[in-house]
Amino acid sequence: MKVRIAVLGALALALLLASAAFAQKAPLYPRGIGCYLMASGADLQKQSEAEFIRGDYNDDGSLMMNDALTMLLWLFHQPGGTAPTCEDAADYNDDGSLMMNDALTELLYLFHQPGGTPPPPPGESCGPDPTADGLGCITYTHCP
Numbered sequence: 001m002k003v004r005i006a007v008l009g010a011l012a013l014a015l016l017l018a019s020a021a022f023a024q025k026a027p028l029y030p031r032g033i034g035c036y037l038m039a040s041g042a043d044l045q046k047q048s049e050a051e052f053i054r055g056d057y058n059d060d061g062s063l064m065m066n067d068a069l070t071m072l073l074w075l076f077h078q079p080g081g082t083a084p085t086c087e088d089a090a091d092y093n094d095d096g097s098l099m100m101n102d103a104l105t106e107l108l109y110l111f112h113q114p115g116g117t118p119p120p121p122p123g124e125s126c127g128p129d130p131t132a133d134g135l136g137c138i139t140y141t142h143c144p
């Protein structure tokens with residue numbers, strides 16, 4: 001029951017952030033839209049050689065709820081939302097874009113809920129991105 005409340009809380013937070021962005025006349029689209037369009041350009045395909053833990057948005061070496069929440073804050077242009085230093089780590093579902101579903105899927109996984117899937121390779125241990133996409137990894141400090 002507590003888990004469902006937490007997941008529902010995260011979804012409510014996402015809606016709250018969207019409405020807050022609207023009230024502040026921030027861009028009406030989350031940042032992910034732009035990333036998605038960038039990622040669709042074939043000329044931007046690249047493969048990151050940096051090692052990282054997928055889903056560790058805040059680069060503290062572990063997957064926690066604050067990874068997803070910080071990402072949501074950043075996507076919706078809210079205070080406390082910082083851009084990821086390693087986009088590949090932030091791309092939880094490894095689809096080459098940074099979108100709300102990355103954060104939501106991570107939350108569902110962390111709380112053992114349906115729809116929550118483990119992060120694709122390199123998963124929860126250090127490794128390079130096996131997928132060529134438009135995302136990069138400038139800095140990730142918790143892998144050699």
Ligand SMILES: [Ca+2]
Binds near residue numbers: 055059061064
């Ligand atoms: Ca983390």
Ligand SMILES: [Ca+2]
Binds near residue numbers: 091093095097099102
């Ligand atoms: Ca993604």
